[in-house]
Amino acid sequence: HGVDVETFRRLIANKKAKNMKQFMMENFQGIGAITAERFLELAQVNPNTNPKKLPPEDIVKIIRTTKEYGDFKRPVASCLSPIGEELLETGITKELGITDEDYIKVITRKPSTYSGYPFIVEAAVATGKTIRKSHGPGLTIYRFANRIPLLFDEGSGVIWKAANKNINWKTYNVENDTSLVIVVHVCSTKIPYKSVGKEFMADQPEVEKEITNAIREASRGVRSYIRRRSRLQRERRRLNIFAKFLPTIAEFSSKLAERSDLPDIEPLLEIVSTGLPEVEENIEEVPKIGESSE
Structure with a gap:
């Protein structure tokens, strides 16, 4: 109900509601008797007031309250065509x-x-x-x-x-x-x-x-994705270092041990290349504008 002062005045001039409660129910989508009463109470406007006799300061209060009142129903979207x-x-x-x-x-x-x-x-x-x-x-x-x-x-x-x-x-x-x-x-x-x-x-x-x-x-999910990708890149670099130097280390180890056969480094490479667990993060601390975090 993002109505402005001029639109509200035009509605009042063109409608024949006997009081503000009836006016709200007839001219605003999804507003019933209870919602109209609660809204007008919050706006500090008498529900029995004739709309055409509504003073300018009350119109301003109503418009301001439409921005603050949180219990309006969402509008019917049957006339809209989102992509999906x-x-x-x-x-x-x-x-x-x-x-x-x-x-x-x-x-x-x-x-x-x-x-x-x-x-x-x-x-x-x-x-x-x-x-x-x-x-x-x-x-x-x-x-x-x-x-x-x-x-x-x-x-x-x-x-x-x-x-x-x-x-x-x-x-x-x-x-x-x-x-x-x-x-x-x-x-x-x-x-x-x-x-x-x-x-x-x-x-x-x-x-x-x-x-x-x-x-x-x-x-x-962007933060979790970026962190997972960064950790994966670090692990790949680490694995490349192991893959590059382990054969040389294995060769020197064999010489020091005075053995002709080289140790099998594949199990060690398999251990260090084990995938990282998925990191799920909640970003609830990021506030939304005008509403609580979902």
Whole structure:
């Protein structure tokens, strides 16, 4: 219920509800009698007040409370057309050539609203050797609005801000030279474009919050993946050192022991090449914007 003051005033002028309780129930999706009463109580507005006689300060209180009240039901999303996690992951995997050795996570956020318009945010995060070869170091962002790619002004708009300003990537062990691909798709009945050219989206607070939380949710496994890859690389380097010097050590050992046969070093190489256990980490300490950690 991301309604603003002007929209609220227009609703009051065009509707015929006898009191504020009836007005809330008839004009806002998913609000019943109990929710309307609780909301108006929190906003300190009399539910029996005639909407057309509502003073300006009460309108401001209602608008402010819509941002703070946490018990609204999510809007019905039947009018929206998200891509879907499975289809989005399949498409990204195919286009980027992602393998089992890479990391990819796709999530779909629950429906939300801004200025009364419903929207859904989908996000994907990918990293790994394949991404490094194809994209090089740093963040690469792909932006979509209602399934249409936004190709220009990449450094502008709410998606770029969410990915580059709102998230502390060091929390996920992502350094400046880490290769990371972020895909964000926003579908809505009205995309909040900032210009007539429809090249990027404006900084709507509700949209920004959902995009930021979507990227964070999709990035939860990045830290574990990077740490596993780093440990694996260290172990491979260690194994290469053993494989390089053990034959020489074995030869000198045989000479010192005055034996003609060389010791079998394969069992030792097998021991040091034993795979590392999977490291599962929880990233619950990373806060979400406007909601508790999931």
